[in-house]
Amino acid sequence: MGLLDGILGQVAGNPEIANLAGKIGLSPEQVAAAISALGVAHTQPGDTVAGAAESTGLSPDALQQILGHLGGEGALGNLGAMLGGGDNAGGLGGMLGGLFGKS
Template structure:
């Protein structure tokens, strides 16, 4: 189970895991994980969350809007950002990379 799966299970009304969410929006699970992480990061920036995430991921805004709706709206993105940004620097990306390194035994 990925970290994002655990977060999704705690959000009422959201799909239980990334694979189910990916099926629901018609995208590869790896793209959905990237999209959720990017949405969580761009939610904290000035500007439109979905537009910024579309620019960073190359995914269409329609697909990102579906993901946002499926996980409970933009309010849920704050939960993702807070849970993923372990060091509190405003960017969950470095924390996700650190978690991934830990999963693969790298330090």
């Protein structure tokens, strides 16, 4: 889990994540874990939000808010690929900046 832990650490320190966390009432670490869980759940059978809620313990309402800020389920395809590792994993920060209007 070293790569994933490193990515989540970078995501949690992202100012946009901290801002989103404040709006939703969660910690940046919880939002980072939620984003990861949503990305993973998107690639699995079943409801994405329900799967992420089960794996994180966060409420489906909070996860739905996060999903909305990310751009919906359509944005999760790229996120899931990045969280899955591979050559694109280092681009997660740039993608998050793009999702939140930063480049």
